[in-house]
Every structure is written in structure tokens, then in C-alpha cells.
Amino acid sequence: MADSPTERRDRLDQPRDPRRALRPVRRVGYDSDRFGRFAETFARYMGTARFLAWMTGFIIVWVVWNVPYGPDRPRWDEYPFIFLTLMLSLQASYAAPLILLAQNRQEARDRVQQEQDRRADAQSHADMEFLAREVASLRLGLGEVATRDFIRSELRDLTQDLRQATADEQD
Structure with a gap:
């Protein structure tokens, strides 16, 4: 005899149909960027001397308060330092x-910054190569341009040729 769908749902030896959810699962939404900023702020604070001083002070107060000097002295931790160890581990x-x-967030930012630096470096390199080609072409172009000294020497030669030609005509 075949099991009905309602009987099958109640049986533990049969797998559930994964497409049918009895209750929709609510996913907790959170802002990962905000959480990341919190993590960075927390990590930045934990690396300060202020945090180390507060933590050292807290541990010293805990140790002094919980050292068993006598049986009637009130203590936070009945078994000395077990709760402190638990809190520090937590x-x-x-x-x-x-x-x-x-x-990881800092590494991702560094990666993005390195990529931007690489692009800027490649662009600068391309610009420098372009300017070097332009300067070389200007030098080649200036090599073919008549200079002031060249024009003066040519004019001197021409005036000498004209004087000699006029002197030859007069003779």
C-alpha cells in the first residue's frame, strides 16, 4: 500500500522533498560594509596602547580581587581565574x-590602489614615450631648417657673387 503525502511527511525514514519548505527561512540582512568598518575600527583600537593599558588594568584588578587571601573574602570567581580565562578566550x-x-578589507583596498597605480604608471610611460618621439621628430625637423648662421653665410656668398658679377660687367 502506497503512503499518502501527509503520511510520508510524518515519517522519519523518508527524506523530505527539498522543494517544499514547511516554513520559509528568513535570512538576516546586514550591511557588510558597515560591519567591515566596525571590524576595522575594532582592530585599530585593539592595536593601541590605550587598549593594552585598559586590558592590563582589568586583569590586574581581577587577579587582585580573586586571589584567595581568606575564606570569607567575596570573590567574583570561586575557582580562581577560570572565568577570567573564559572571558579572555571569548x-x-x-x-x-x-x-x-x-x-582582508585593507588588502582589497591595497589591491585596488596598486591597480590604479599600475594604470597611472602605464599611462605615464605611454605619455613619456609619445613625448620622446615628438622631441626626436622635432630634432629631425630642426636639422632640415635653415639656421641664422647658414642664411648669413649664404647671403654673404650671394653678395660676393653679385659684386664679382657686377665687377666683371664693368670691365
């Missing part, structure tokens, strides 16, 4: 991915 487990995210 802080490190959140800090490491945030720092990595900030580094």
Missing part, C-alpha cells in the same frame, strides 16, 4: 576574525 575568539576581516 574576547580572543571574537577579536581574531574581526582583525582578519579588517586585514
